[in-house]
Amino acid sequence: MTDHIQEARRILAVNDRGGYTVPTDRLYPFQWNWDSAFVAMGFALYDVDRAYRELERLAEGQWADGMIPHIVFHQPSDTYFPGPSVWRTKHGIPTSGITQPPVFAIALRQVHDAADEGARERTLALYLAALKWHRWWYAARDPEGTGLVALLHPWESGSDNSPAWDAAMARVPTTTTTPVVRKDIGHVHADMRPRDEDYRRFIHLVDTYADCDWNPAEQWVRAPFKVAEIQTTAILLKAGEDLEHLARLFGRTEEAEEIAAFNALSRKAILGQWRPALSRFVSRDLVSGADIEAATQAGFLPLLALDLEAAMASAAVAEMRRWSAGLKVAFPTTKPGLAAYEPKRYWRGPAWGIINWLLIEGLRRNGEGAFAEELRGSTLSAIEREGFAEYFDPETGEGCGGLGFSWTAAAYLWLKRGGR
Template identity: 65%
Template sequence: MHPAELDAAARAVLSANDRGGYTVPTEGLYPFQWNWDSAFVAMGFATFDADRALRELERLVEGQWDDGMIPHIVFHAPADSYFPGPEVWGTRHRIPTSGISQPPVMGMALRFVAARAPAAMRPRIATLAHAAARSHAWWRAARDPEGIGLVAVLHPWETGSDNSPAWDAALARVPQDTTTPVRRRDTGHVDAAMRPRDEDYRRYIHLLDTYRAAGWQPAAMWRAAPFRIAEVQVSAILCRAAQDLSSVFDELGEPGAAAAQRALATHLAHGLDAAWRPALSRFVSRDLVAGEDIAAPTQAGFLPLLALDLDAPRRKAVLAEMRRWSAGCVLGLPTTPPYHPAFDAKRYWRGPVWAVVDWLLAEGLRRNGEAEAAQALIAPLLAAIARAGFDEYFDPLTGEGLGGRRFSWTAAAWLVLSR
């Protein structure tokens, strides 16, 4: 297909997944609004329709809790093709939502959209910027109560990378018993061999049951959490989002709000900097329950490039390590490197290439003056999308498209990265 035809096809995916101002990740498998998916989708819309891009974020913010948290799923309308639905979460927001969050890409999206929006949209941008700032304050207060400069996740779903090998050891300590009966729906839509295992799901639901019993109160959840990870992927995204949001506030003429975001970004930059491990040539998350570094290699270890300006030795070390991971791969950075025993080319976050991850990594490489390496990551990804379609993720060894088809954030990645 010609690039112009692919643009049209990408827009068609977004409009087919539009449910009235918000976009579902894909038909069937994910029938609601997901937090970080929508932030990427807003950037995709911003390439041709700033109004629709802002609408996506406005609908996401309808789910924001009074304490500032923006949940990972907003259940705008009922659908029975997904488990766990709103009745399992049992939260008490005006619109049914989940009770945990997801990587806060919204601040990044807002800067991207604001740069492409006409002046008349400034009041809407200001309202969204303050919503994003409240969510950043929630992360800082609820998830970094000791001020270490990394925010913690209490559930693998909060990282956006559910079954990553990074959680294997921590998740193995989580019991498999649940008060909620586990009725998976995902494996009715896609091949079970490409999805998290049943025992992973039982542990995900055990955690959900635990937090529901804690009344979804941040302090009670923190105390009850058998899974608590100071995590570099979410922290890097939050740090970058705070930097981007400070620029948005500068543009809006709100210096106090801009300064607050810069202070948050500085705090997180210190935490990320301290998570660098020279022997591994990457950054590591910390298991706060076990009091140990998480050594398993995953894409998260490189995401701090998004927010930090690395010195030359670190930059070179990261590039060499990324090259080592990609040996034998036909595209992208695998989410787990093929040399590691946990690698599985087709199983979700245990190897496959995700367009939005490469998008963030390319952005981090560009920020660090490595435009060529960024291009080397993106060109084969775009070629794979052109060949296979807007699939959920890709096999790094063959380039085969996998998971859900006609995926919104893959379409958004095409629209943004092919320009």
């Protein structure tokens, strides 16, 4: 009988590259931002020192302005595109030029809570990095002070080819001065990955921002893709709550009040994005000014960061149950039955362990423990049947994408112990 906990730990060990963890070998050979935050929470369950090290290695890539990039290229590799030469950033360590959902402070609180008193200084150093990043988010990605932070590239969402971006990305040209030499489809079947057209648009955006020398103000003006995104803002708010907790723990009252003001602004803004007719929250396209009503998992992520009125929470859960009905693995990242739904194609339908992890936390927060437990059981069963795949076909349960995946291993460890 397979010991899945030991197997999860083995995967994290195999993917260790010297204090940081790659998502999986070859397909993703560098350190990814939100992947490492989830991995750190997994490590915190049995190796707190290694959990700290994961976050410390990620923070090595932080820019002077506070941004923590979505990829840190600690070592060379020719198995991934786009590499450092495409990004053309100018920092001590080669990195990408965009960011990713700010799970960092959520992880830091969990790692700190698992540590002994002697780790206070390690937490404080990482707290300061997280605070600098949160300030960057509100300055660079919400310059008008709305409380909703914007993404300038779909990769910043972590949900790269989600149907949520279809309308906004249709405006982005497919022309690029960079040869698009895809490596991903040499590791994973093309039917599970974004399409070639998607990649040409992705790289057009990279070219545009590289031409701005990665200056946030200039990017904001020139961005053809600009989305005030509900999932990322919800994660930022939850991370902000954890950051405020740490600030108060360390007696840093002035910083705690600054963070609390950020949190209050985002809390109000997210609530304003609830759409009763849809029973979920929506993002906003800042170029067109329109709501993004595409039915994706992002519409339910605010559960993670808000204490909703009971009627609102119940409506959201009823809608989530409708999406999950008859599926072998919940929760789908696109509503089944829609034209945009593709159960095996990356973020256009498959179920992801880390998204379920966040949804479970949100459901529990809002008193929806029964559905949270169903989702936890569905996730654990999928992993135990199929292994530690990147994601799962919600209809067949098949493990898809990369295999031996680090954040799936971390999610298993976290969910197996029942979560928080």
